[in-house]
Amino acid sequence: MQLLKFMENPFFSIIIPTFNRAKMIQKAIRSVFDQSFDSWEIIVVDDGSTDNTEEVILSYNNPKVRYIYQENKERSAARNLGISQSKGRFICFLDNDDLYLSEHLQKFYNEIMKQNFTDGMYLSGHIIKSNGVELSRSKFFTDSYKNAVTFAFQTLPFPDDVCLPRHIAIGNPFPEEYNIFEDGHVWMRILSRYPLFQITDHTCIVTEHSERSTNKIFEGVDVNYLKTYINCANDLFDNYGLLLEPYFPRANWKKFIISKLITVSQIAISKGKYTESRQILSFMINQQPSTLFNYKTLKLGLMSAKKQNHSNSVI
DSSP, X not given: OHHHHHHHSOSEEEEEEESSOHHHHHHHHHHHHTOSOOOEEEEEEEESOOSSHHHHHXXXXXXXXXXXXXXXXXXXXXXXXXXXXXXXXXXEEOOTTOEEOTTHHHHHHHHHHHTTTOSSEEEEEEEEEETTEEEEEOOOOOTTSSOHHHHHHHHOOOGGGEEEEHHHHHHSOOOTTOSSSHHHHHHHHHXXXXXXXXXXXXXXXXXXXXXXXXXXXXXXOOXXXXXXXXXXXXXXXXXXXXXXXXXXXXXXXXXXXHHHHHHHHHHHHHTTOHHHHHHHXXXXXXXXXXXXXXXXXXXXXXXXXXXXXXXXXXX
């Protein structure tokens, strides 16, 4: 009877969106089974996979692992669906290519108890690894940041790091029209209303690989991804600007995006992607016409055109 009650009401619901990652997702699920804290459920939301993801998930034959299929709508919709179907008091997230360390849920539980179940965003840290080699560790919130909203924008916590009371997760859905910066969109909205409870431990592993969207934007110089990133942030400020203004004014976002676009344009030139560099600068000018007269903008535009012409003449 006690077991049934536990199964109906797990403390944590862990949402794992996935798409064609049947081989990779098994490690993510195993890391949840290996948790020292065992009051949890996993909700895998299959976002239209065409591989054997369903077969892999159903093979667990465990009531703590639930499988939900949806037509491909991207990960924001998948996370929202998982949250809506959850039974846990608190919601955690796990990307299908990442892992929890064994004390991840226990440390969240300890902090929630310490804070007496206070509404807020509970946050741990992550370690980024590539082929088992540690590359970096996420930063923790300190007084050096002006506030938690600014911290979230500047560091962009991974979903793996986040734990939310279920009603806060339901009340702050991921924007389904975006698949880039959609998590930052949510974290900043939440932190403009609720406190941040920082757990100063790195409790999960983020697996670095070429398909991560941030790599496509800032290293692969994918112009479409970059535009989606900026449009998502613009949507955040268009719809929640008054809420964010005391913590992170839109003027700060404009300064940030100018510097970021210039940096990505420089990366594009260094990679020989001169057309992409000019597309990025054109997009920046369209977003903020005053940047047309920015010295760095003019310099980069001339540089990319010159190098493009030189490249063509060599060919």
